[in-house]
Amino acid sequence: MKQAAHFNRHSVLAIYWFEMSRFRRTLWQSLVTPVITTVLYFVVFGAAIGPRMGDIDGVSYGAFIVPGLIMLTVFTESLNNASFGIHMPKFTGTIYELLSAPVSAFEVVFAYVGAAATKSVLIGLIILATASLFTPIDIQYPMSMAIYLVLVAIAFSLAGFIIGIWARGFEELQFIPMLIVTPLTFLGGVFYSIDILPGLWRTLSLFNPIVYLVSGFRWSFHGSGDVSIGVSLAVLTGFLTACLAIVWWIFRTGYRLKS
Amino acid sequence: MPPILSIERLNKTYASGLAALKNIDLEIRRGEIFALLGPNGAGKTTLISIVCGIVTPGTGRVRIDGHDIIEDYRAARAMVGLVPQELHTDMFETVWETVSFSRGLFGLAANPAHIEQVLRDLSLWDKRKAEVMTLSGGMKRRVLIAKALAHEPKVLFLDEPTAGVDVELRRDMWALVRKLRDTGVTIILTTHYIEEAEEMADRIGVIRRGELILVETKTELMKRLGKRQLALQLQEPLERIPEELAAWDLSLTDGGNILEYCFEAGQEHTEIPTLLRRLQDLGIEFKDLSTRQSSLEEIFVGLVSEREAAT
Ligand SMILES: Nc1ncnc2c1ncn2[C@@H]1O[C@H](COP(=O)(O)OP(=O)(O)OP(=O)(O)O)[C@@H](O)[C@H]1O
């Protein structure tokens, strides 16, 4: 296509700020909910259970769960924000405007996913700040932590975007995050190291992609994880690529966007 | 210069197998108001949706000012504004936000002065800070028009712009459409209100079951297909039309009480006096007489049902 090189800055910014203003309107809920949830986790796991758990990999239990908690929230926030962001126009019908606008598929995805990822990165940082009030946090590889946070937010926002287009109603919108991602995350080493699991369960856990994602993020904090950082990064990159491929296919075929 | 919109052999079959458009050929002239008429389900919205990029075309080719809507979609779409049939609006955004968003989405830098002008033209200025959700249906319709005008389109599609709109607002819209046309915007509208087409359109296209069965200027159409009718209220009912009157296209209605004479518009002066004289000769008296001209609506209904009968 002859306009492929052209990047429509105004269009992308229009969508991005439209999405961000939705966030701003609900700023209070958007920020308070993760803060309260984090406080609850710390009261239950950090203060009540933590002292009985002892250190894991030489890190106090409270500090150990911080990366996992951030990941847990970033997964769900990215999925929810991105899927809702694109599902709403489909639901209300305002998607007609997006489809009739002189924007490329890339620009649409860039703007929606960019906005959703921005929100989840912000929320991730807020959780980190909240957690640091409860337990001293020492980040060994801050650069790696930041890159990881951003990449995970982008990957899950892309996945959310796909879900938002795929879903035919609000039940389906909730389906994958609630029934697949949340359980996999809880079983994915957020609250424990999979090393403490008996053999079979440990092996099974290695089929859970979330284990790799949480592990890499934890490595950035503590310098150790369930799997090596290289493997973890490979899984993340693979997931990101798969999502990109699906999005590309959706726009090529107009799947559940155009008839 | 290429035509502002050219549609060549366009076909569309939905996944359900329904052939919504069959071999449509249509050229829209620069700066005209074109009315697309057709019964429910004829394919009007489908046609517009394909041109605007909302529905994927089947076979055929569509170009806007020479730009192919697929290969050169950016240039093509940047020229087009669409007001959809359904009231698809944002909810929590304000009127100002949603209209400004549309301008940005279509790739233009912000221009508050233009947005203000559009909102004023549509009597929305007082509502600019209201959430769209809180507006009435007619107001939402105006918001959709404002959104479509935010990026200063050269071609404007209005899909049933006045459905569910009161008389006053309808007049406002007609005035607005004329004003836009005066600034050089080409307007394509679909409507069920024939008077709207009669009032506004330069040319008319009639679509039925996915086929474009007629495209003509409005005046041509009214002249060619418009019938005039003389109705005579008789003193005494007639059983049948007398042999002597066979030269006229006459019919009896209302149990023989009314004698109707149909004639083509434009040649009325020659026949009526002779007919009346003839009736007098035959001793057929009438107590009242009236004439009327068929509206575009009747032409349209006649056209559609004629084709219906033929298939
Ligand atoms: N997304 C779709 N999938 C399948 N069939 C469709 C779809 N959209 C429209 N149709 C069918 O295509 C035909 C043309 O519909 P269209 O909406 O274009 O008609 P229309 O002329 O705009 O009618 P109306 O005057 O009621 O708005 C109808 O039979 C309709 O049921």
Ligand SMILES: [Mg+2]
């Ligand atoms: Mg329609």
